[in-house]
Amino acid sequence: MNLKQLSQMLALSQTTVSRALNGYPEVNEETRRRVVDAAKRHGYRPNPSARRLATGKTGMIGYVLPTGTSVDIDPHFVEFLSGLGDYARAHELDLVLSPADADDQETTYRRIVANRQVDAVYISSPRPADRRIALLHGLGIPFIVHGRSDGHDFDYSYIDIDNEGAFHEATRLLLQLGHQRTALINGDTRETFAIHREQGVRRALAGSGLSLDGRHVLSMAMTEENGYRAARRLLEGADAPTAILCSSLIMALGVVRAARDLNVSIPGDVSLIAHDDVFPWLRPENFSVPLATTRSSIRAAGARVAERLAARISGLESEIRGEVWPVDVVVRGSVAGVPR
Structure with a gap:
């Protein structure tokens, strides 16, 4: 038809x-x-x-995908993309991935905008004063950022979770249980989410007259192997922490493996809280010790980004608006009182 x-x-x-x-x-x-x-009934497309x-519209959402030997495809990104794709498929939208050199993404952004290949784009993993955001703001194409970037002199639309609040509340829980030596295994602190998470930990500790020991803060790409290496470094060091906050459920797999290899009990010797992105294939309650988490669905965030981009394309959304989603702290068996 x-x-x-x-x-x-x-x-x-x-x-x-x-x-x-x-x-x-x-x-x-x-x-x-x-x-x-x-x-739908008559199969019209x-x-x-x-x-x-x-209409002057392509019906396409764009994403510039950094590539190169230094770039790993993050499982968090795949989960986000699944949520975005679910919404796009149900609303007759297509997603265009444009590969780019990780060190020169701006050229690709300029090309897809100049060629009118897409109606809107989204940005992920923003850094402070992110140049991609400034570029798209100047080019005038509708866009939304998944996350936040501090340091701009203009407003832009974004969707983010309360990273600082989540890690502040997780640290407060550990303080209430008597922990005064808390470590943070964080993501890449060049990215805003990791900066905000460390701020949350420091703010909670400061509220109890404590500070975050520099030896107890480790930042790196969020992989299982990095989680393992970081945990071994912490648990084998002097003044080992009695609690660990971990920025990723995937890194927490490595922390649990390191604790097992060192005969360190969770939570008997060290408590553990990880950020949980609600992966359907990796559930915190199925860990050998059910894992306490700060919970937020990255798949739901992907669907919301697609929904708002569709609204911006159609004109239903015109104002510049940021969304910050609250994060729940879910207490499970991996946290306990400080060891005596």
């Missing part, structure tokens, strides 16, 4: 049907739903070239 046939069947103009399918705000909700239902000619 083509657009003309669909519009004749619904007794609507082709323009109205096209606008309804592309989410234009001037089409009322009842008409939009009627058109979308009919399109808009021709990309025709849609672009009729």
Whole structure:
């Protein structure tokens, strides 16, 4: 079925049907739903070239994917992409991945904007004063950042979790249990989320008159092997911590392995709390000792980014707005009172 046939069947103009399918705000909700239902029922899919000619829209969301020997595909990114893809598929949107040299992503951003390859883009893993955000702000294409970047003199749209608040509350829990030597195995502190998490730990400790020992802060890429190496360094060192905060469930796998190799009991000798991104294939309750976590779904964040980008493309969202999601602390068997 083509657009003309669909519009004749619904007794609507082709323009109205096209606008309804592309989410234009001037089409009322009842008409939009009627058109979308009919399109699904009769298997109508808009021709990309025709849609672009009729609306000026490609129906595509762009992402510049850094590549190179120094770049590892993070499982967190894959989970985020799954959530974004779920929403995009259900709303007739496509996702375009544009590979770029990790050290020269700006050239690729300029090319996809100049060629009008996509209607909107999103940015992930932002750093303070991130140049990609400043570039897209200047180029004028709709975009949303997954995370935050401090140091800009303009506002931009983003979706983030309360990283500082999450690690502040996790540290407070450990303090209430009597822990005064707490370590942090963090992500890459060139990225804002890791900076905010360390700030949360330091703020909670300062509230109890304590400080974070420099020997007890380790920052690195969030892999199982790095978690293992960091935990061994901490647990074999002088004044070993009685509690560890870990920025990733994947790194926590390495921490648990290191503790087992060193005959260190969790939580008898050391308590452990990790950030949990709700991976369907790695559940904290299934660890040998159920793992306490700060919980947030990165898949849900991906779906929300896609939803807001779709709204910006259609004109339903025009204001610049940031979202910060609260994070729950889930207490399980990996935390206990300080060892005596």
